[in-house]
Amino acid sequence: MSTQQQHLQHQPGAAAARAALALPYRYVDTHFIDGQWVASTGSARNDVTDPATGLVWGSVADGTTEDLEKAVDAARTAFDSGPWPRLSPSQRAAVLLRVADQIEARSTELSLTNTLENGSPVSETKGAAANAASIFRYFASLAPLLESEDVRPFPNGLGESLVRRDPVGVCGLIAPWNFPINLMVIKLAPALLAGCTVVMKPASPTPLSFRIIMDGLAAAGVPAGVANLVTGSGRLGDALVRHPKINKVAFTGSTPVGRKIAAACGELLRPVTLELGGKSSALVLPDADLGAMGDTLIRSCMRNTGQTCYISTRILAPSQRYDEVVDLVTSTIAAAPQGDPLDPATVFGPSATASQYRTVLEYIESGRAEGARATTGGSKARLGGDLDAGYFVAPTVFADVLPGMRISREEIFGPVVSILRYNGIDEGIALANNTEFGLGGIVFGADTVAAQTAAERMDTGSVGINFFASNHAAPFGGRNDSGLGTEYGPEGLAAYLSYKSIHRR
Ligand code: NDP
Numbered sequence: 001m002s003t004q005q006q007h008l009q010h011q012p013g014a015a016a017a018r019a020a021l022a023l024p025y026r027y028v029d030t031h032f033i034d035g036q037w038v039a040s041t042g043s044a045r046n047d048v049t050d051p052a053t054g055l056v057w058g059s060v061a062d063g064t065t066e067d068l069e070k071a072v073d074a075a076r077t078a079f080d081s082g083p084w085p086r087l088s089p090s091q092r093a094a095v096l097l098r099v100a101d102q103i104e105a106r107s108t109e110l111s112l113t114n115t116l117e118n119g120s121p122v123s124e125t126k127g128a129a130a131n132a133a134s135i136f137r138y139f140a141s142l143a144p145l146l147e148s149e150d151v152r153p154f155p156n157g158l159g160e161s162l163v164r165r166d167p168v169g170v171c172g173l174i175a176p177w178n179f180p181i182n183l184m185v186i187k188l189a190p191a192l193l194a195g196c197t198v199v200m201k202p203a204s205p206t207p208l209s210f211r212i213i214m215d216g217l218a219a220a221g222v223p224a225g226v227a228n229l230v231t232g233s234g235r236l237g238d239a240l241v242r243h244p245k246i247n248k249v250a251f252t253g254s255t256p257v258g259r260k261i262a263a264a265c266g267e268l269l270r271p272v273t274l275e276l277g278g279k280s281s282a283l284v285l286p287d288a289d290l291g292a293m294g295d296t297l298i299r300s301c302m303r304n305t306g307q308t309c310y311i312s313t314r315i316l317a318p319s320q321r322y323d324e325v326v327d328l329v330t331s332t333i334a335a336a337p338q339g340d341p342l343d344p345a346t347v348f349g350p351s352a353t354a355s356q357y358r359t360v361l362e363y364i365e366s367g368r369a370e371g372a373r374a375t376t377g378g379s380k381a382r383l384g385g386d387l388d389a390g391y392f393v394a395p396t397v398f399a400d401v402l403p404g405m406r407i408s409r410e411e412i413f414g415p416v417v418s419i420l421r422y423n424g425i426d427e428g429i430a431l432a433n434n435t436e437f438g439l440g441g442i443v444f445g446a447d448t449v450a451a452q453t454a455a456e457r458m459d460t461g462s463v464g465i466n467f468f469a470s471n472h473a474a475p476f477g478g479r480n481d482s483g484l485g486t487e488y489g490p491e492g493l494a495a496y497l498s499y500k501s502i503h504r505r
Pocket of ligand 1: 174175176177178201202203204205232233234235236237238239241252253254255257258260261275276277278308309356359411412413
């Protein structure tokens, strides 16, 4: 019996365990507008489903156009005449530091709510609050950069220009469901430090966890109207993107929706940051230490049950070590426990939604139909008890994958990795770059100079050597179909600034 199967046998009473959890929000009908929870003007509700059991455990208001108007008006007024944009960056940073403390104090409820919304194991979500707090603290540390005076002489001696970094205005922030807390926070924290005001829309499957962050913002003293949250469908997101009183849009999600948003913002000449899909490669060099690769493999190639934009789901192995790489990847993934995401030992949870579950299973079928060989997984996972109704796909490794196969080209967003073969470094690099995307990537290799040279040849926004992690201080963004613009770092802050040059004699 594999470790996975042994783990799966001990999952009794999952539904009862969930009902007993003390969570601040389950069934709610309010939006956060102008500093308070305000009842929705409509009666429609959207269910919140636990992907581990398929059970509905909450619901939120399906926001109306009127709700959105109120939220945008509150943000507009707070920007045009409220205190926030008029505080100094250091004063705003002091509030951001208090927000970080408030988030950390809510760590357990954030983790459990997130896990129940999207099935991310608690081994993943227990770090969400600390990570969100650390993002707020990082952007708070950039206040001196905003405060430093930037005076530039005219090259022809005519005088000098004072370059001001003004907040860009009212921002519409739209997040996806895979990391519902942090993918909103990486937009919110720089926007707030810059002096912007915001209206946020979380994804429909994950509308509850960010409410806890809103309580943290209020407790930290973020003034009314500065940060507003409305729940609702993609239709509401579209209305937010196009709203005439919005000055900037930031979005993380799928490439097709990103294209629509880019088109709308193009028409409106509205600045936009888009963090979209990926199909990144892990390039294994012939001298790679496979033991060390095994230690980081799941985090780098299948993090969050494969629902992470930057993970390297295409593993490129040199011909001479192909079988060794297939054995390592197969045994590492087969040994990682899949089960109830509330169990701290669980590594692989369910897919986040029923539709994502179906999509992943269709990709597995397409892999088989195109001739790839599943060395582990390759089907639904049968977990027993209440989890039988959950959206579990057995973590799957495909060997003998060819570059043209759909599983090699398209973002699956599930627990599926493909292993391709290459001959010689030039073919390896060419394979890594043979994609429409360009978000993440890894090079595994013992000779760090050769690994760095290979990393430099990869056409991607971020690449790690022998591991992958995003660094709050370094720009993160995609090339090609993976997006436009950057988040994190001073570059991520610049996305919320509008520059003004004041020329003087
Ligand atoms: P979407 O791109 O549809 O959703 C992301 C966010 O955009 C959600 O808040 C969604 O709201 C909102 N939205 C949907 N339509 C519009 C619109 N026209 N205008 C403005 N906002 C809109 O992602 P899906 O949930 O459909 O996931 C599909 C695929 O996207 C995944 O399989 C994966 O490949 C990719 N993806 C990539 C992510 C990444 O991190 N880069 C994250 C999530 C998904 P609502 O939820 O209410 O529809």
